[in-house]
Amino acid sequence: MTSDDKASGNANEPGLDFIRDIVKSDLDAGRAAQVVTRFPPEPNGYLHIGHAKSICLNFGIAEEFGGRCHLRFDDTNPAKEEQEYIDSIQRDVRWLGFDWGKNLFYASDYFDRLYGWAEDLIKAGKAYVDDQSQEQMRLARGTLTEPGKNSPFRERSVDENLDLFGRMKAGEFPNGARVLRAKIDMTSGNINLRDPVLYRIVDAPHPRTGTTWKIYPSYDFAHGQSDAIEGITHSICTLEFEDHRPLYDWFIANLSVPSKPHQYEMARLNITHTVLSKRVLTELVRGKHVAGWDDPRMPTIAGFRRRGVPPEAIRDFIKRIGVAKANSVVDAGMFEFIIRETLNKIALRRMAVLRPIKVVLDNYPEGQSEELDAVNHPDDEAAGSRKIKFGRELYIEQEDFMEVPAKKFFRLSPGTEVRLRYAYFIKCTQVIKNAAGEVTELRCTYDPATKGGNAPDGRKVKATMHWVSAEHSLPAEVRIYNPLFAAPDPSGAENFASELNPESLEVLSGARLEPALRDAKIETPVQFERQGYFTLDKDATPEKLVFTRTTGLRDTFAKDVAKEAAGAKAAR
RNA sequence: UGGGGAAUAGUUCAACGGUAGAACUGCGGACUCUGACUCCGUCAAUCUAGGUUCGAAUCCUAGUUCCCCAGCCA
Numbered sequence: 001m002t003s004d005d006k007a008s009g010n011a012n013e014p015g016l017d018f019i020r021d022i023v024k025s026d027l028d029a030g031r032a033a034q035v036v037t038r039f040p041p042e043p044n045g046y047l048h049i050g051h052a053k054s055i056c057l058n059f060g061i062a063e064e065f066g067g068r069c070h071l072r073f074d075d076t077n078p079a080k081e082e083q084e085y086i087d088s089i090q091r092d093v094r095w096l097g098f099d100w101g102k103n104l105f106y107a108s109d110y111f112d113r114l115y116g117w118a119e120d121l122i123k124a125g126k127a128y129v130d131d132q133s134q135e136q137m138r139l140a141r142g143t144l145t146e147p148g149k150n151s152p153f154r155e156r157s158v159d160e161n162l163d164l165f166g167r168m169k170a171g172e173f174p175n176g177a178r179v180l181r182a183k184i185d186m187t188s189g190n191i192n193l194r195d196p197v198l199y200r201i202v203d204a205p206h207p208r209t210g211t212t213w214k215i216y217p218s219y220d221f222a223h224g225q226s227d228a229i230e231g232i233t234h235s236i237c238t239l240e241f242e243d244h245r246p247l248y249d250w251f252i253a254n255l256s257v258p259s260k261p262h263q264y265e266m267a268r269l270n271i272t273h274t275v276l277s278k279r280v281l282t283e284l285v286r287g288k289h290v291a292g293w294d295d296p297r298m299p300t301i302a303g304f305r306r307r308g309v310p311p312e313a314i315r316d317f318i319k320r321i322g323v324a325k326a327n328s329v330v331d332a333g334m335f336e337f338i339i340r341e342t343l344n345k346i347a348l349r350r351m352a353v354l355r356p357i358k359v360v361l362d363n364y365p366e367g368q369s370e371e372l373d374a375v376n377h378p379d380d381e382a383a384g385s386r387k388i389k390f391g392r393e394l395y396i397e398q399e400d401f402m403e404v405p406a407k408k409f410f411r412l413s414p415g416t417e418v419r420l421r422y423a424y425f426i427k428c429t430q431v432i433k434n435a436a437g438e439v440t441e442l443r444c445t446y447d448p449a450t451k452g453g454n455a456p457d458g459r460k461v462k463a464t465m466h467w468v469s470a471e472h473s474l475p476a477e478v479r480i481y482n483p484l485f486a487a488p489d490p491s492g493a494e495n496f497a498s499e500l501n502p503e504s505l506e507v508l509s510g511a512r513l514e515p516a517l518r519d520a521k522i523e524t525p526v527q528f529e530r531q532g533y534f535t536l537d538k539d540a541t542p543e544k545l546v547f548t549r550t551t552g553l554r555d556t557f558a559k560d561v562a563k564e565a566a567g568a569k570a571a572r
Numbered sequence: 573u574g575g576g577g578a579a580u581a582g583u584u585c586a587a588c589g590g591u592a593g594a595a596c597u598g599c600g601g602a603c604u605c606u607g608a609c610u611c612c613g614u615c616a617a618u619c620u621a622g623g624u625u626c627g628a629a630u631c632c633u634a635g636u637u638c639c640c641c642a643g644c645c646a
Contacts, residue, residue: 015586042646077645134644141642145574148642179644189575191642200644219646240640243576265577267639272583278646320595322585324578327639331583334596344609379609410607421605453605464605530606557607 017323019264023061023234032233035067039093039100040107040223042074043085043207046293046300047092049314049335050269050276056318057266058236059098070230071100075108076222078206086207088293092301096311103230107222108208110229114217115169117225117255118180118198122161126254127198128154129164130181137179140186141194147187148194154183168201171214175203180215184250192247196220224248228257235261238268239325269321270329273483274299275492289500290484296537296548297484297504307481308525308535308550313342332483339551343525343533348376348383351421351466352513352528352547354478356395358441358470361426364392369471372452374422386516390423393470395512397530400465401442403431408560410462412442418463421529425450425461466529473512476545479537480506513545525550 016024026032037058041051062069071093075081093100121127130137130153142148156164165180167173180199188194198221205211227235235248242265252260270276276299284290284298293300296307304314317338321330351374369391377383396412405413412418417427423446430443449456453464486501520526520536527533532552540546 015588017585021588040646044646074646080645130644137644138642143574143642146642147574176644181644191575193575194642197644202644216644218644223646237646239577241646243641245576267578320584324585326578326585328584331596334584337596340608349606378606408607419605423605461605463607466606527606527608530608532608553606553608555607560607 018325019057019234019236019266019323020061020064022264023065026233027065034233035061035065036070036231036233037062037067037236038070038072038227038230038232040072040074040226041089042077042080043082043089044077044080045085045278045282046088046298046302048276048278048281048298048300049271049304050299052096052301052314053269053318053321053323054236054238055093055096055098056315057323059100060319061234067233068103069098069100070103070105070232072105072226072230073107074219074223074226075106075206075208076216076219077202078204078216079202081207083207088302092305095305096301096314105226105230106208107217107226108206110222110226111209111213111217113229114222114225117251117257118165118217118221119162120255121182121198122165122180123158124254125158125183127161127180127182128156129161129168129178130154130195131178134176141191142186144191150186151181151195154195165199168199168215169213171203173201175201177201182221182250184247190243190246192220192244193250196247220244220247221251224251224261224263225255225257227261227263228252228255228259231259232261235263237263237265239265239327240268241265265325266323267325267327269318270327271299271335272329272332272488273485273490274332275485275490275496277492280492280496283496284484287497289497296479296481299484305523306538307548308343308523308533309339310342310346310525313339316342329489332488336551340533340553343527343550345379347525347527347533349374349378349527349529350514350517351388351468352476352478352511352517352531352534353395353397353466353468353473354480354508354511354528354531355398356468356510356512357398357401357439359394359396359426359467360441360443361392361394361446362429362443363445366392368392369469372422388422388514388516389469389472391469391471394420394467395470395473396420396442396465396467400463401428401439403439406561407564408557411465412463417447417461418465419450419453419461420446420467421464422453423451423467424448424453425455466531468512468514470512472515474515474518474545476511476513476517476547478508478511478534478547478549480508480549482506511547513547517545517547520545520547527553 023035039055039058059069130151140149179197181195184193186194197218199215202216245263248263294302294306317335371387373385374388375385400411402413414428417425425447426444428444432441434440482504484504490499522536533550534547537546537548
């Protein structure tokens with residue numbers, strides 16, 4: 001670094017976020033030889049974009065600072081967890097572009113050690129078996145402003161506690177009959193310290209340990225110790241765990257754990273027009289409001305993948321929203337922008353007419369067709385070009401024609417001349433309607449001298465439109481997805497179903513595609529020119545092409561129209 | 573009325589006692605065989621009140637507002 005660099009202090013470089021600051025200073029000061037992080041999902045649902053933030057942070061920090069990141073399943077509640085979720089989580093983390101190498105762990109790997117630590121606590125007089133009912137415990141816990149009361153079972157002897165705990169483990173008691181609690185302080189202002197539950201009886205098969213265990217550790221009792229076992233240096237979680245940190249530290253201080261990890265908290269991600277709550281997402285799936293965890297409207301990793309969002313767009317988005325401790329709601333528009341920005345660079349261009357209207361060129365010879373050159377990517381010559389078929393009968397987009405052109409509409413209307421991309425200039429000469437007065441067909445003429453799209457006399461047109469050949473184009477279904485929630489700030493409350501956007505899915509069954517699209521592949525993005533980014537959907541079959549819209553292109557004309565309409569409404 | 577956090581453009585983040593900056597959004601324009609992309613310009617913020625200091629978004633004091641916690645969920 002030169003003195004100039006130093007003087008300027010690289011003032012325009014954004015600083016590290018507060019977590020990376022901590023990691024860096026811990027490393028610099030030698031408090032940790034190597035940074036070790038972990039991503040600790042509970043396998044009770046699919047991963048969503050909020051998890052992506054945690055994944056990118058934890059794996060990203062490990063990468064940047066030369067450490068490692070573990071994938072650890074927090075599988076301490078068999079009543080809610082399933083193997084399907086364990087599998088989907090691994091698939092999604094990999095797809096996002098991260099690799100845990102050999103560091104795949106489960107909290108259930110540590111059940112024996114955790115049990116031993118619980119016994120240690122009992123022997124030290126710091127834990128006891130409580131026979132109170134759940135309701136009694138709730139009442140005795142006090143409230144936010146009143147202290148709790150000690151359990152009548154709090155002063156049991158060590159021997160009795162050991163015996164009872166062993167019998168809980170042996171399965172002698174029914175679900176919920178007793179729990180093991182830490183003996184901390186029923187009067188603490190921090191409710192997590194009012195004798196928290198360490199173990200509860202759960203009579204449900206565990207996806208990994210089967211029916212071996214009848215009792216399972218709580219999150220609080222399992223998490224920090226699992227971190228300590230794995231040598232995690234920086235245990236990053238979300239803000240709501242902030243007041244669990246004293247408990248986290250209490251276990252680390254009172255147990256003979258192999259290392260002393262620290263917990264740090266950051267704000268979770270929220271995005272407008274969506275809900276990132278596993279409860280709501282699960283209900284959306286179970287209630288069949290969507291087609292599954294990977295429905296393209298879902299904010300799940302699997303949903304984005306199916307929608308055609310590339311993993312690099314998700315990573316870039318997470319990088320750009322940053323990490324802080326203030327609750328925030330990111331505008332969905334920012335994510336859309338980054339998706340477009342990413343796709344614009346890589347998606348090959350194709351022509352597809354979503355809502356076709358037929359065009360017949362009266363002066364084009366019947367029965368004739370020809371091939372025209374079209375580039376695959378305007379900014380990437382290496383992407384090459386392709387041939388597209390042109391003929392007498394074509395389809396254009398319905399919205400590209402207006403019999404009576406609106407203000408600033410400069411696409412096709414009677415008498416105006418426009419360019420068909422890569423083809424010819426055409427002019428509309430006649431509008432054919434059905435009995436209901438709907439336009440069913442346009443008769444046009446083309447100018448043979450404009451082949452390829454340029455007029456030798458240098459005359460200009462104001463619009464260039466996409467099109468497909470009626471004879472050669474492929475029929476397809478195209479699915480247009482819009483936000484699942486109409487309101488920018490859905491509540492996620494019980495009645496969330498009423499907040500669903502009734503127009504979140506629009507199926508266009510009569511689309512026509514240029515033939516090259518026959519070779520489209522799932523997860524390979526393609527731009528339908530002037531429309532948006534699309535990808536082949538998994539519902540497609542050899543007989544029926546189905547495309548999913550990832551996102552539309554920016555449409556300043558549509559925006560102006562909407563603005564004008566709003567203005568006119570306001571004026572009235 | 574208990575405990576724990578957070579407040580910087582409309583939004584999300586920087587600035588770590590020394591010129592408040594970026595991205596998105598909005599607005600205006602240029603370019604264009606995609607009304608896309610790209611480019612240029614522009615509007616726009618330190619929660620409030622005191623204090624310390626040559627100098628405060630940053631330190632101190634007092635307030636205000638918002639978020640989280642009373643699962644045998646995580």
